[in-house]
Amino acid sequence: MGLSGxxxxxxxxxxxxxxxxxxxCLAFAMKLAARQxxxxxxxxxxxxxxxxxxxxxxxxxxxxxxxxxxRKVEVGNETVLYRHEKTFYHEPGLFYRIKDDLAEDExxxxxxxxxxYVVERVGIELSANGVALECASGDAGTFAQRAEAVVxxxxxxxxxxxxxxxxxxxxxxxxSTKPLIYGASDDTWEAMAGLAKQYEAPLAVSTSDGLDGLAxxxxxxxxxxxxxxxxxxxxRAWPQVLKTQTTLRxxxxxxxxxxxxxxxxxxxxxxxEDPVDEALMAAQAVAKxxxxxxxxxxxxxxxxPLLTLRQNIYTDPQKPIQVSPGLYEIGDPGPDxxxxxxxxxxxxxxxxxxxxxxxxxPAWLMICDSEGMSVLTAWAAGKFDAERIGKSVKEFDVAxxxxxxxxxxxxxxxxxxxxxxxxLPDWEILVGPxxxxxxxxxLRNWS
Ligand code: SF4
Numbered sequence: 001m002g003l004s005g006x007x008x009x010x011x012x013x014x015x016x017x018x019x020x021x022x023x024x025c026l027a028f029a030m031k032l033a034a035r036q037x038x039x040x041x042x043x044x045x046x047x048x049x050x051x052x053x054x055x056x057x058x059x060x061x062x063x064x065x066x067x068x069x070x071r072k073v074e075v076g077n078e079t080v081l082y083r084h085e086k087t088f089y090h091e092p093g094l095f096y097r098i099k100d101d102l103a104e105d106e107x108x109x110x111x112x113x114x115x116x117y118v119v120e121r122v123g124i125e126l127s128a129n130g131v132a133l134e135c136a137s138g139d140a141g142t143f144a145q146r147a148e149a150v151v152x153x154x155x156x157x158x159x160x161x162x163x164x165x166x167x168x169x170x171x172x173x174x175x176s177t178k179p180l181i182y183g184a185s186d187d188t189w190e191a192m193a194g195l196a197k198q199y200e201a202p203l204a205v206s207t208s209d210g211l212d213g214l215a216x217x218x219x220x221x222x223x224x225x226x227x228x229x230x231x232x233x234x235x236r237a238w239p240q241v242l243k244t245q246t247t248l249r250x251x252x253x254x255x256x257x258x259x260x261x262x263x264x265x266x267x268x269x270x271x272x273e274d275p276v277d278e279a280l281m282a283a284q285a286v287a288k289x290x291x292x293x294x295x296x297x298x299x300x301x302x303x304x305p306l307l308t309l310r311q312n313i314y315t316d317p318q319k320p321i322q323v324s325p326g327l328y329e330i331g332d333p334g335p336d337x338x339x340x341x342x343x344x345x346x347x348x349x350x351x352x353x354x355x356x357x358x359x360x361x362p363a364w365l366m367i368c369d370s371e372g373m374s375v376l377t378a379w380a381a382g383k384f385d386a387e388r389i390g391k392s393v394k395e396f397d398v399a400x401x402x403x404x405x406x407x408x409x410x411x412x413x414x415x416x417x418x419x420x421x422x423x424l425p426d427w428e429i430l431v432g433p434x435x436x437x438x439x440x441x442x443l444r445n446w447s
Pocket of ligand 1: 012013014015016017018019020021022023024025028041042043044045
């Protein structure tokens with residue numbers, strides 16, 4: 001259990017010097033107990049107090065890293081139950097299960113389809129994270145050789161195997177790339193913990209003995225010197241997975257229950273009736289609160305929505321994804337090309353730019369600084385008004401690029417056209433469609 005605010009207060013200098021940004025040491029102590037500040041914000045803590053306070057300020061859910069540095073997947077270290085309380089930090093890793101006994105060609109093709117899948121959304125490349133390699137062959141040599149093939153394709157690997165000898169063989173081949181060992185059970189934990197320690201690899205822990213059994217097992221493994229653990233509480237059906245994942249998150253965050261303060265792993269395909277069911281269960285796991293999600297069916301049609309959901313949930317709600325304000329060229333616009341204006345919320349930018357690109361007609365797109373808000377939100381917050389648009393036209397020297405003086409504003413902010421006429425007296429203010437999807441038909445008639 002962590003220290004209370006008052007216990008922490010007793011370990012602070014109690015000089016109320018305010019350098020931490022709080023008016024008193026007590027206020028800082030309360031924030032530290034709630035894990036809303038870092039201990040390093042107080043420069044005057046003694047070494048003796050620091051060691052005690054470090055324990056209190058350590059993350060309630062351990063950060064665990066899997067895979068080589070270039071494509072590592074970091075999960076855990078979350079601090080809130082609900083995203084709106086602050087943010088979620090480390091998105092769950094999406095891994096696809098491949099059995100090691102597939103024919104070589106088929107195996108290589110399956111690895112390649114996972115490694116090669118990349119989509120771009122709001123300017124960010126999204127992809128699956130790695131392969132969960134199942135030792136279906138029962139042969140240590142085959143398992144090791146296939147693990148090597150996954151790593152050679154540049155992907156992190158989870159070693160799904162209950163035979164310590166086969167895991168040892170695979171670790172000899174790929175141990176330096178931080179594979180996740182899955183895993184330690186009541187029967188194998190000593191051998192698996194030994195391997196995890198030897199190769200400094202993270203270790204998944206599973207039991208069908210409930211959360212009490214899981215906590216007892218992690219305590220034993222931690223006692224054996226392995227700290228990077230991942231939890232599989234052993235349930236598979238939808239409601240139980242949701243309940244258990246929520247319980248684990250609550251125990252870690254609200255009760256600071258250290259023996260269960262680790263990220264989790266789930267296997268949606270093991271209870272799903274079909275691939276759609278599996279994708280829906282995976283979506284549940286993205287939202288609540290999986291660290292690693294092992295899927296059985298690779299299908300871009302379900303992977304893309306999962307990646308989108310994951311990106312949305314793991315974006316800091318206080319820092320929307322933004323593009324830089326400026327004048328953007330879509331296609332190769334000349335001085336006659338239309339000029340559209342919108343906000344610098346990434347989704348807005350890419351929606352508008354995508355529609356213009358799809359039309360194949362070049363255009364100028366002026367992006368105003370709206371602090372990353374979408375059109376209506378920015379307008380309501382006073383971040384996308386006539387003054388800002390007028391200022392941007394001047395700042396980006398838009399007039400020098402055009403031989404016309406027409407500017408198309410989003411239909412949602414038609415009410416500002418009068419004020420914008422005052423800001424830009426030489427310009428004709430045109431009201432465009434409300435939604436980006438209406439832009440192509442609008443521009444077809446633009447002259
Ligand atoms: Fe107290 Fe440290 Fe904050 Fe100063 S910086 S008020 S000593 S907690």
